[in-house]
Amino acid sequence: MSWTNTMHSHSRRQALAAAAGLIAGTAVPGAASRAHAASAPTAPRSAALAPAAYANPVIWQDFADIDIIRVGDTYYCSASTMHYSPGAPVLRSYNLVDWEFAGHSVPVLDFGAKYDLDGARGYVRGIWASSLNYRPSDRTFYWLGQIDFAKTYIYTAPAAEGPWTRHTTLDNAYYDAGLLIDDDDTLYVAHGNTTISVAQLSPDARTEVRDQPVFTTPADVGVLEGSRFYKIDGNYYIFVTRPANGQYVLRSTSGPYGPYEMRQLLLDLPGPIPGGGVPHQGGLVRTQNGDWYYMAFVDAYPGGRMPALAPVTWTTDGWPTVQLVDGAWGTTYPAPALPPPPRQVAPLTGPFTDTFAGPGLAPRWEWNHNPDNSKWSTGKGLHLRTATVTGDLYAARNTLTHRIQGPSSTATITLDHQGMRDGDRAGLALLRDSSAWIGLRRDGGTKRLVMTSGLTMDDNWNTTGTGQEIANTAIRGNRVWLRATADIRPDAGREGHFSYSTDGVTFTPLGTAFVLKNDWQFFMGYRFALFNYATRALGGSVNVRRFELATP
Numbered sequence: 001m002s003w004t005n006t007m008h009s010h011s012r013r014q015a016l017a018a019a020a021g022l023i024a025g026t027a028v029p030g031a032a033s034r035a036h037a038a039s040a041p042t043a044p045r046s047a048a049l050a051p052a053a054y055a056n057p058v059i060w061q062d063f064a065d066i067d068i069i070r071v072g073d074t075y076y077c078s079a080s081t082m083h084y085s086p087g088a089p090v091l092r093s094y095n096l097v098d099w100e101f102a103g104h105s106v107p108v109l110d111f112g113a114k115y116d117l118d119g120a121r122g123y124v125r126g127i128w129a130s131s132l133n134y135r136p137s138d139r140t141f142y143w144l145g146q147i148d149f150a151k152t153y154i155y156t157a158p159a160a161e162g163p164w165t166r167h168t169t170l171d172n173a174y175y176d177a178g179l180l181i182d183d184d185d186t187l188y189v190a191h192g193n194t195t196i197s198v199a200q201l202s203p204d205a206r207t208e209v210r211d212q213p214v215f216t217t218p219a220d221v222g223v224l225e226g227s228r229f230y231k232i233d234g235n236y237y238i239f240v241t242r243p244a245n246g247q248y249v250l251r252s253t254s255g256p257y258g259p260y261e262m263r264q265l266l267l268d269l270p271g272p273i274p275g276g277g278v279p280h281q282g283g284l285v286r287t288q289n290g291d292w293y294y295m296a297f298v299d300a301y302p303g304g305r306m307p308a309l310a311p312v313t314w315t316t317d318g319w320p321t322v323q324l325v326d327g328a329w330g331t332t333y334p335a336p337a338l339p340p341p342p343r344q345v346a347p348l349t350g351p352f353t354d355t356f357a358g359p360g361l362a363p364r365w366e367w368n369h370n371p372d373n374s375k376w377s378t379g380k381g382l383h384l385r386t387a388t389v390t391g392d393l394y395a396a397r398n399t400l401t402h403r404i405q406g407p408s409s410t411a412t413i414t415l416d417h418q419g420m421r422d423g424d425r426a427g428l429a430l431l432r433d434s435s436a437w438i439g440l441r442r443d444g445g446t447k448r449l450v451m452t453s454g455l456t457m458d459d460n461w462n463t464t465g466t467g468q469e470i471a472n473t474a475i476r477g478n479r480v481w482l483r484a485t486a487d488i489r490p491d492a493g494r495e496g497h498f499s500y501s502t503d504g505v506t507f508t509p510l511g512t513a514f515v516l517k518n519d520w521q522f523f524m525g526y527r528f529a530l531f532n533y534a535t536r537a538l539g540g541s542v543n544v545r546r547f548e549l550a551t552p
Helices: none
Strands: 053-055 067-071 074-078 087-093 099-106 131-135 140-147 151-157 165-170 178-181 187-191 195-201 208-216 225-232 235-242 246-252 261-267 280-286 292-299 305-314 320-322 332-334 352-354 366-368 376-378 382-385 400-403 408-416 424-431 434-443 446-457 463-474 479-487 495-501 527-534 541-550
Touching (some): 067 131, 074 099, 074 131, 087 140, 099 140, 099 151, 140 178, 178 235, 187 225, 195 235, 208 246, 225 280, 246 280, 292 320, 382 527, 434 479, 434 495, 434 527
Parallel strands (some): 067 280
Antiparallel strands (some): 053 332, 087 099, 151 165, 187 195, 225 235, 235 246, 246 261, 305 320, 352 541, 366 400, 376 382, 382 541, 400 527, 408 541, 424 434, 434 446, 479 495
């Protein structure tokens, strides 16, 4: 994981100000499939067919702390989700450019009552930087991550889609871990902040065999974390980030426990998103054609941390270098020279419609904390029954979220609201630690359509404002269309707008522009959020008949 501020670089664990700023590059051109230890690095090979170009960010949605692997001809990528459930999404691609959801490695955040919003909160906890890998010897995917700086959890699955189950719990917290499966099938974990350590796991991946510090970050570098662990051409590489403006490589030619030497990969490198940060953290992958790529992320609030992809080459003495364009991370590169995909993926970006017709939810949906599964269902729409009595949206269970697509996008829901009861609140929010929403209030037997702003949290993620009604209008009938538009460009815009319709055709603005907060401390970017909660008593319900995501 990583975050940005100015002037200083410190541990996220201490939640102090982090190094930031805009980036200015090292002209290092720069690295792996980790389904197993990689073979010798090579320069990119020419493609049989001239590839098209791709644009950065390669995914303009919030997927941070990336780990990336290749299994055969398929690429998989994981990311942080913190308090959203299910957690640790797994993305799939056949060309490193077009990605789709495969599933989630952590089906439920069953790490304590706070993740159920049961007397406490798990905001900005949960799934931080974690690791995804594939073990050929048992044909199993492994996910490994620490929770709450207390324990490390390992989940496994026979396929990226799942089913994922908890394999074991380790008493040590492997902070910002990277999992390596060596040539001899030994499992190693690189982890830590400033002091980087390597742990060996037992053959069944259920216990720790050994854990040893292998590198101490020099004082002039400051903090290194976000480990990714590789074996390439017989050497061991730990890929580490200096949050949030640098990337470094540690290399050992003497085994996984070192000694390690360090080389800078990039520092203050201009990135591909105007107003955004330095591409950093993330992981390296080797294609089946022998080419290498680095998928990093770019701090681009208010939208979050966006994946960016760049080709990598290697020096003759075995160090990776990122290929730059005019001294910067490229906004475009030639597409990877790869075979045609076996099928088209269901794209993460672009227009999307969900009528919630089938059982369960598509993996692109994530709840704010764990849901109460007795209070929602799908089939002929998303049926949300009130699950919490509260005056605070941040404390309400069963708020369902969808990432906002950049640079701007619009969400529209069709809401049937005849089942609301007095005191209920239901609608569509732009959700973060400063939030706003459009929706319905039922009080005294009467419903009003309102735009509410001023929902806020403090630095400990306690609610400091439950919102003020900015505008309202009378509403008739039992169906309404609600719309939220968000411009998440960090250098401009940063506004949300709300509107409504009574026929699904003509939309009327409601309320004022909502300025999207672009601080980094919440880590996660803004999301569209569907909600229904009670302020008086449970029993009310709404039905979201349709969700549409549109992009310019």
